[in-house]
Amino acid sequence: MAADPNAAASPAAPHEPPFTYTPNRGYEPLQDVPPEVRMPRGTPHPDGLDDDDDDLDDIFEEDDDVDDDDWAADGDLTKTYNRQRQLNESDGGAALPRANQQKPKANTFASVDDQVSALSKHAAKIRLDSVKQDGDKDKEKDKADRATSEQVLDQRTRMILLQMINRGAVSEVHGAISTGKEANVYGAVLHDDSSGETTHRAIKVYKTAILVFKDRERYITGEHRFKGGFDKGNSRKMVKLWAEKEYRNLRRIYNAGIPCPEPIQLKLHVLVMGFLGDRKGWAFPRLRDAVLAGDDVDRQWRSLYVQLLGIMRKMYQVCRLVHADLSEYNILYNKDKLYIIDVSQSVEPDHPRSLEFLRMDIKNVGDFFRRKGVDTLSDRAIFNFITAPTGPVEEPDMAAAIEKLYELMHMAENDDDAAEREVDNEVFRNQYIPQTLEQVYDIEKDAQRVGKGEGNDLIYSNLLADQVVNPKREDAEPSESSDESDNGAELSSDDQSGDESRFDKGRPRGRRFENKDEKRLHKQAVKEAKREKRKDKIPKAVKKKLVSTTSRKKK
Numbered sequence: 001m002a003a004d005p006n007a008a009a010s011p012a013a014p015h016e017p018p019f020t021y022t023p024n025r026g027y028e029p030l031q032d033v034p035p036e037v038r039m040p041r042g043t044p045h046p047d048g049l050d051d052d053d054d055d056l057d058d059i060f061e062e063d064d065d066v067d068d069d070d071w072a073a074d075g076d077l078t079k080t081y082n083r084q085r086q087l088n089e090s091d092g093g094a095a096l097p098r099a100n101q102q103k104p105k106a107n108t109f110a111s112v113d114d115q116v117s118a119l120s121k122h123a124a125k126i127r128l129d130s131v132k133q134d135g136d137k138d139k140e141k142d143k144a145d146r147a148t149s150e151q152v153l154d155q156r157t158r159m160i161l162l163q164m165i166n167r168g169a170v171s172e173v174h175g176a177i178s179t180g181k182e183a184n185v186y187g188a189v190l191h192d193d194s195s196g197e198t199t200h201r202a203i204k205v206y207k208t209a210i211l212v213f214k215d216r217e218r219y220i221t222g223e224h225r226f227k228g229g230f231d232k233g234n235s236r237k238m239v240k241l242w243a244e245k246e247y248r249n250l251r252r253i254y255n256a257g258i259p260c261p262e263p264i265q266l267k268l269h270v271l272v273m274g275f276l277g278d279r280k281g282w283a284f285p286r287l288r289d290a291v292l293a294g295d296d297v298d299r300q301w302r303s304l305y306v307q308l309l310g311i312m313r314k315m316y317q318v319c320r321l322v323h324a325d326l327s328e329y330n331i332l333y334n335k336d337k338l339y340i341i342d343v344s345q346s347v348e349p350d351h352p353r354s355l356e357f358l359r360m361d362i363k364n365v366g367d368f369f370r371r372k373g374v375d376t377l378s379d380r381a382i383f384n385f386i387t388a389p390t391g392p393v394e395e396p397d398m399a400a401a402i403e404k405l406y407e408l409m410h411m412a413e414n415d416d417d418a419a420e421r422e423v424d425n426e427v428f429r430n431q432y433i434p435q436t437l438e439q440v441y442d443i444e445k446d447a448q449r450v451g452k453g454e455g456n457d458l459i460y461s462n463l464l465a466d467q468v469v470n471p472k473r474e475d476a477e478p479s480e481s482s483d484e485s486d487n488g489a490e491l492s493s494d495d496q497s498g499d500e501s502r503f504d505k506g507r508p509r510g511r512r513f514e515n516k517d518e519k520r521l522h523k524q525a526v527k528e529a530k531r532e533k534r535k536d537k538i539p540k541a542v543k544k545k546l547v548s549t550t551s552r553k554k555k
């Protein structure tokens with residue numbers, strides 16, 4: 001992937017683009033590049049426009065919105081994204097502008113101008129100086145102070161907000177609740193003139209800046225380098241897709257009854273959602289900042305932990321989503337209740353890395369609650385709890401199932417076991433998780449374990465069909481409510497994957513070890529496994545059966 005060091009000597013050299021690749025620095029110009037073909041990442045556009053202020057056409061296009069309930073188009077998101085990616089990667093790193101790929105425009109300038117001037121009557125309703133940011137609650141900040149922490153809206157975003165005001169999604173847009181790397185979240189209010197009531201809303205505005213977008217891309221695909229250049233048109237479209245993904249994921253989560261912001265309206269990179277906060281417009285704190293009061297704080301933390309595990313299971317089983325960025329930063333807290341936010345990166349279970357993301361989520365959650373003094377379950381037990389296809393997906397049954405897990409854990413444990421659990425967590429976190437049988441390292445060894453009734457010890461046991469895996473699972477939830485998990489199918493059939501899973505790269509098969517001890521242990525384990533394997537080989541018929549039942553399971 002890195003540039004060939006001998007490239008300069010190659011006969012093709014004079015024809016190469018005037019860029020060179022340097023690890024950690026990306027593509028850099030080798031020589032002076034004429035301004036008309038220069039678009040270095042992260043620096044202002046040569047024409048001085050940083051945010052595509054000039055082009056407002058798509059803002060007034062009606063047909064490609066998601067909020068028109070045209071969910072049949074869901075599957076197309078993947079295609080669109082794929083196409084976009086190909087375009088992005090096809091220019092080999094040198095971010096040269098390419099031919100305009102937008103549809104030919106009719107002469108719509110007059111009408112765009114008309115619309116812009118019609119919307120300008122709402123200009124005073126965007127009041128970014130009116131801020132309710134965390135931390136302001138106690139001290140009065142003066143406006144000059146705030147102005148510096150605030151980001152000026154670009155023209156396109158401003159137009160979209162004015163349009164939303166015009167259509168009545170919100171009546172006024174206020175200052176930022178949160179300004180981040182990838183998005184700003186603004187407070188907004190909706191006045192109902194007939195009832196005189198005021199409803200608060202939140203507006204998430206994704207940033208279209210090239211550098212910011214690069215980070216996101218890397219995070220999601222696991223690419224170590226930003227390969228293709230993004231031209232502005234593309235980065236704009238990609239960010240639009242992320243906003244759309246968050247909107248759709250929120251819909252699923254909201255429809256499943258998991259506490260989260262209500263998705264209200266989406267336009268390009270701007271998402272209007274329900275506000276999670278009090279009536280005065282103060283947002284609920286993130287779980288990280290939650291202050292619990294009372295004399296049973298420990299019990300409260302534990303019950304929040306149990307609540308969150310239930311949410312994770314329900315997200316997985318009913319919404320068919322792994323959050324993939326779950327931590328105390330993306331959960332809001334109010335009055336014993338947790339709210340899930342920030343779901344643009346959430347993926348479906350058939351995403352090649354979903355189980356890896358899930359394991360990461362589990363670790364983050366465990367780490368946080370351990371710091372709060374909660375006696376946490378092992379990562380492995382939680383992983384099994386979340387992915388088990390049978391069992392409850394509603395409260396209070398899920399909480400009861402978790403209490404059962406605790407009982408079992410404490411029954412099986414002696415004094416040293418907290419330490420042992422930590423060891424098991426470490427092992428679990430470094431284990432390779434196959435998501436399909438094709439990815440299993442040593443199918444014969446595993447099939448043998450299944451034969452011995454140890455199928456439930458396999459890390460991917462929940463991917464196996466029940467008739468193959470001996471259901472003596474110690475952490476199994478009560479099975480009488482197994483039919484409840486069908487709710488998931490219902491939901492996901494109306495809202496098929498809008499995510500990028502199919503074109504994401506899988507985790508590489510190799511293992512990386514952090515230290516020598518791990519490596520030694522692993523070697524030992526492999527040797528032992530090989531010895532086991534030599535003892536008796538698995539009959540072909542059993543192997544076949546295992547493969548066919550599993551691939552049937554995995555749709």
Ligand SMILES: Nc1ncnc2c1ncn2[C@@H]1O[C@H](COP(=O)(O)OP(=O)(O)OP(=O)(O)O)[C@@H](O)[C@H]1O
Binds near residue numbers: 185
């Ligand atoms: N619906 C909402 N109601 C109230 N506050 C919200 C809402 N959505 C987001 N926030 C606040 O905005 C913050 C950032 O939101 P979110 O996590 O969705 O953005 P983000 O993608 O993490 O942005 P970045 O990564 O750029 O910081 C949250 O921590 C929360 O405090």
Ligand SMILES: [Mg+2]
Binds near residue numbers: 329342
């Ligand atoms: Mg966040």
